Structures are given as structure tokens and as C-alpha cells.
Amino acid sequence: MPFDRPALVAAAHESIRRGSKSFAAASRLFDRTTRERVWLLYAWCRACDDIADEQDHGGASSPGGLDPESRLATIRTLTELAMAGEATGTPAFDALGVVMRETPVTPAMVDDVLAGFALDAADWRPRTEADMLRYCYHVAGAVGVMMAAVMGVPAEDEDTLDRACDLGLAFQLANIVRDVWEDDANGRCYLPQEWLAEADIPPGEVTKPHYRHALVPLVARACALARDYEASARVGAAQLAFRQRWAVLSAAGIYGGIAREVERLGIHAWDHRVSVSRPDKLRLVAQALGEARRSPIPAPKPAPSRRELAAMAH
Template sequence: MSLAAAPTEIPSLEEAYEACRQETAEWAKTFYLGTLLMPPAKRRAIWAIYVWCRRTDELMDSPEAMTRPEAELAERLDVWEQRTRDLFEGTVRDGLDRVMADTIERYPQPIEPYLDMIEGMRMDLTTHRYATFEQLKLYCYRVAGTVGLMTQEVMGIDPAYTSAPWSHPPDTSEAAVALGIANQLTNILRDVGEDRGRGRIYLPQEDLERFGYSEDELMAGTLNDSWRELMRFQLKRARDWFARSEAGVRWLAPDARWPVWASLRLYRGILDVIEELDYDVFNHRAYVPTSGKFLDLPRSFVIAQAR
């Protein structure tokens, strides 16, 4: 089932949400598993946001996009930005627009994170190296931290923090962004080998220099002590960002805490797998096996019950 359709063939809301579910299940298996722990309305909204983000990413990173000239990709991003602005003004052109409009109505949210993500895609047009972590952090915020902001209204806040007349709702934005950055740093470490094939190195240049590991060695997939020390440093940084995000999970609505904890722990588990592979992300793809995912769900449930 395709989300794209001519204006006279826009699928029903149920059909469009089902298409989002199928796409999420196919392309984001660990993430999808976490969404199934949510109540139906919330999981559908998360599927819609995921597919919107995937469509945005495909403008730059699909196999077809990689064959296109930079000017054409830039134009695509401009068109997508205008379409996003139109969506937030109420214009519905296809099934994805329909579910996104429904999600925005149910869970009101600002347009800025969506526009920031598009800016992250623009960074990929011209930036293939990052001199410092501060520069990389901006990229990680735009392409992944924004997802936390897009979804925080869907997750909701535990009424225990908002029910008293004197209570002030906690701000989950910082933790939401931290989780997105942690996930993106994990993606970068997992995909070092794949990214080098596209001429991209996301590991900060200052870190390569610090550990005495050259760009030529990275492109050649050289495994040595310098590489392992570099990767240990990168994994610690990613885990630190996961730790920052944990502080905000306790504020979430009870029906969101378990799936968020499950997703956080399962994604962080990729870092453990990288260690088990002796940091060889050039010849192996790190992933948490299905058995490990299901074994961790009860642990995540217990953690989610504590505030």
C-alpha cells in the first residue's frame, strides 16, 4: 500500500495509518517493537511521524538520491520544506499528509523541529566531515534530536506531575533531544563502514587526531589499537548521552514509559554489540538479535514502574 496518491485518490485515514504501520515494521524493527507497547492512538501517531522522517531522509540517502546532482537534491529539499509548511497550514495531498494532519490535530506541536530536520538534510549536501564534536552535535540534533521534540507531545506527561494546582509540568525537551542525539551517535558508530563508502566521515576530525588514527586508515578499514581506543571514546560519549536522556523518562505518561525505556535500552544495546565485535564495524553490522530484544522487555518494564 502506498502513501502517495493523486489528490482524488487520497486513502482513508485507516488505510494511511496501516501503510505507516507496515513501513515502520519493515524498516525500523527495533523501534517498531517499542511502539507496540503503546496504546493504539499513540502508536499510530508515532508511526506517522516516523514515516515523515523517513521520507525526509530519503530525499538525501536513498539509492536513487545518491545518483542525483547536488542542485537537484537542494531543490527537492526546498519543495519538501514548502510542502511541510503547507501541511501545518492544513493542506493534505496524500495519505502521509492525512495521517500527519490527524497527528498534529490530536497532539498539537510546533513546526520548528520539522524544519530543523530538513536543515539537517541540507547539511549532508555540503558537509562530509566534522572538525569538532560541537559541529557534529548540531547535525545530530537536526537529524535525530528533533524526533524527540516531534514525539514528546505524543508521549505526554505523567499526571502525577501536573495534577496539583501548584504543580508545574516538567520540561522533557532536553531529555528528548538527548535521546535523539544518543541514537544518532549510535547510528554513526554502527555505520562507519557504510558511510565511508559514500565518502562521509562523521567521527570528528579532532578525535581522529587525538587518537592518532588517520582518515586513510579509516577508509581502508584498518583495525589497530588506535582505532579501538578511538571507538571506546566514542562509545562512552554515546552512553553519556543516553544517560542524559534517562532523567526525563520518569516524567513521561505511564503508558509511554515502558516503550521509551525499551527503545532506549535496545538501541543502547547496539553499543554493547560493537564492543563484542572488537569494534570491527567495517566488516560487520552491529545489531541486537531478536531473542535479546524480547529478553530485555521485562527488564524495561520493571525499570519503567519506578519514578
Template sequence: MNQPLLDHATRTMAVGSKSFDTAAKLFDAETRRSALMLYAWCRHCDDVIDDQALGFTTGAASTTDAQTRLAGLEAQTRQAYAGEPMQVPAFAAFQEVAFKHAIAPRRAFEHLEGFAMDVREEHYATFEDTLRYCYHVAGVVGLMMAQVMGVRDEHVLDRACDLGLAFQLTNIARDIVEDAHTGRCYLPASWLAQEGLTVETLSDPALRPRVARLAGRLVNEAEPYYASAKAGLAGLPLRSAWAIATAHGVYRRIGLKVQRAGAHAWDKRQSTSRSEKLALLAKASALTLSSRVATPEPRPSGLWQRPA
């Protein structure tokens, strides 16, 4: 086992996602290693595009533009799949995971397309467009994480993708104002128009009640995806199901907090406390056990469908 590589991935998870870090501790050792490695790569790519690589790159990111940094990530991903020695820890980690779990290059490049959408500064006219973005940055991560857990059933993979979509809708709702400060907006333009808002006015404190209504819509839209994902727990190994059920509960709780806080949702970053996480962990345990005997509900036909 490459212990330094695992240590790097563990630190990356602990710093980058406290919400998922709690859940990841529930995986068996082998699955946890692969999940951490995959997360480290995803986090690294995100940081590189935002020029915030946290010391894990060669330093070139700070002197190049986003398009060049994206091209570098794409080139390193191709090198990883070609079996070349990888110097960047996050790419060495990804190479190990991709080969071990037969993650197709298509999945990795679908994820990188999400960063490309940011680099191109794409705008999202409809909610369908927003979901397409959510797929690339999070839905496909759900697919890869499910493969790490041994899932090959396409129906279960659909549910894993749904959870990724739900997570990202929650993230967008939580980060509307923060994103607006950097000129980014993932809300549908049609929604903004209905509230008389623009990307430029999203960060105006006087307009927070309108922004809160949009965040509430996102949280509501995430609900059927969270429900669909819950029905996929039966297709996961027991400990993996417990970990995912915990993450499900933690992220969903964050969305509900954003919704309940209304115009005050962005006074501070919404999160869950340690005690809340422990309570959700216990609740997830019961949900996981019940999933072993319950008959999963069919996936609703109206949900966004991932590319074939």
C-alpha cells in the same frame, strides 16, 4: 481513521527501524498511530535526500540533485502546515500528527536542517559540532515524539532530546565504516587527527583498531545521555515509558556491542536478536515501574543543551 495511511506508516517502521519497531508495539493504540506516522515522515525525508525513497514518492527524486530534493521537502512541509491536501503518504501522515499534537513548524524545519547539513557536506571539527548534527537528525525527533506522548514539561523534553542524542551517537558508531564508503563522516576532525585518520582512511580494514577506538569514544560519550534520558521516564504515561525504556535498552545494547567487538565491529552490522529484544523488554518493564516511585536525578550540567 485513515487505515491505508496507518498501514503505510506501519510498513515503513517495520522496514526502516527494527530496533524501534519492537518498542513501538508497546504504545497504546492512539500514541502508536501518531508515533508511526511521525516516523514515516522522518524516514521518508531521509530516503528522499539519499535518493532512496522506496517507492513512496512521485519518482522525481531519482532525476534531481540533493539540493532540489531538500527544497522539495521544505516546500511540502510548508504546504502541510498550511493545511493543503497532501498527496505523498508520509506528508499526509505528518500533517495529521503535527496538527493533532501541536508540533510547531520550528521542530519540523530543525529536523530538515539535519538533512541540509548532509547536503552541504558539512564537516565536524569538534565533538560539539557532532552533537549539533545529532540534535537536528535525532534530538529534535525525540522532542516531537515526546509531544506525541503528551509531554509539555520542558525538563522532560530535555531528557527526550538527550535520548535522541544518545541514539544518534550509537548510530554513528555503528555506521562509521558504512558512512565512510559514501564519503560521509560525523566524527570530530579533532578525534580523527588524534588517531592519524582521515575520512578516506576510515574504511581501510588495516586501520580498524584505530576506528574501533573512535567508536568506543562515541559509545562512552553516549552514556551520560542515556542516563539522563532514563530519568525522564517518570514524566511519560506508563505504556509510553515502557516503550521508550525498551528502545533505550535496545539502542544502548547495540552501542555496547560495537564497543566490545572492537576492530571486528564492522564485519557485520551490529544489532540485537529477538531473544535479546525480549529480555530487554522485560528489563524495561521493571525499569518503568521503578521510575514511578524513584526520585529522578538532576540533569547533569555538563551535557549539551538544546536550543531554547
């Protein structure tokens, strides 16, 4: 049966509007075709997240009685139907089908994202820094690769895809440092166990008030990694069309601003959830416009590489 593309786009727009004000703001800078495809891809990512966490656009959990493996199976089944071009009865998954028909997104790219949901379903926790980066790759770096494909980057342009992955890694590291308290409340911790052990923070006690001072250097360490990945991504953005470059640099500035604010606040970073104000977003978008008109500052690609992170699962 034919898909009602305008209806899927409208539903995807509503999803990004509700789920991520930062991405919604940056997406307005894309040309219409790219913007719609970014919304469609976001809708699929958001729906997978919500099924995995039994949430509605990242809100409070509303348990439906399914165990994590069953929720993962639901995600896989609906995604496989979408990739096969079948109607799923769920707009967000039908949206993925549209994206795959219109862009160079490959099943392998989708599988790398699904591997992140499998890690969460297995209640997996990072032991080492490499483990943390592997997790960041599957839940965000691999999404960055898909976003680059949506913008028309071909599968053979490995360097630009690597840099797009680096932006996703930077985003997820920002999420990790911002959400330490929220993750702990849900029984999760994405900072490496080895880091916590070095700081003498016992397992499960990362948010105890008397460990805040010990936590700050670990957060600074994660923020330093995020800066390196963000700098690499800014180099890759130069390979995109102008409006795409502007949008990507705006998103980099906004998400980078979250990590920088968490680091600046030190022990007070978790007194309230850190966000970027509307005036600051506008300033960062204007700053990105100037940056998009200039040649990027050279920056190396951090290690481990995208291929090395992907291979850790095998």
C-alpha cells in the same frame, strides 16, 4: 479535502515495519492512540530520509537525477504544505499534517529536523565534538523532542523535552559508531575531524584496515557520550504515562545495546552490521518493564544543552 486517517496509519505502520524493526517492536508497547501517532511521525521522518538519500526505506540508493539541494527543496515544500493542512499527495507528508493537528508538535520543532537534512545537502562534516553533537541534535535529538510532543509532553515542559532530545542523541551516536564502514562507502564520516587527527587517521582513510586499532578508542569515546545521554533520557521517561515509559525505556535498551555491542567487539565491530537479536530484544523489553515500575536512577543532563545545540546553527 478530508484525509483518510486509517489509510495513512496503515501506510505509516508498513513504513516503520520495513524501515526499523527496533522502533516497530518498541512501538507495540504504546497505547493505540500514541502508537498510531508515533507511526505517522516515523513515516514522515523516513520519507524525508529516503528523499534526501534517494533510497527506499534506507535500502540501496537509486539516483533519480536530482541534486541534494533540489531534494531538500522537495522535502521543504511537501513539509510546508503538510504543516499548512494541505493535502500533499504523499501519504507520509499527509501523516505529518495529521500529527500536527492532533499533538503539541510545533513548526519550530519541524524546522529543527529539516536543518539536519540541510546539513547533509551541504555535504557538511563535523570538525569538533560539539559539531558532531549538533548534527546528532538535528537528525535525531530534535526527532526525540517531536516524539515527546506526540506523547503529550507540553512545549513548556522543558526538562522532559531536554531528556527526550538526549535519547535521540544517544540513538544517533549508536548509529554513527555502527555505520562507520557504511558511511565511508557513501563518502561520509560523522566522527569529528579533530578526533581523527588526534588518532593520526588521515581524512578519507577511516576504514583502512591498518587504522582499525586507532579507531576503536574513538568509538569508545562516542559510546561513552551515548551512555551519558541515555542515562539522562531514562530520567525523563519517568514523566511519561506508564505504557509510554515502558516503550521509551525498551527503545533505549535496544539502541543502547547496539552501541554496547559495537564497543565490545572492538576491531571486529564492522565485520558485519551490528544488530540486536530478537531474543535480546525480548529480554530488553522485559527488563524495561521492571525499570518502568521503579523510580529512575538520578542522572545529570549532559552538556551542551538542547538549546545550545539548536543555537549553533544560527
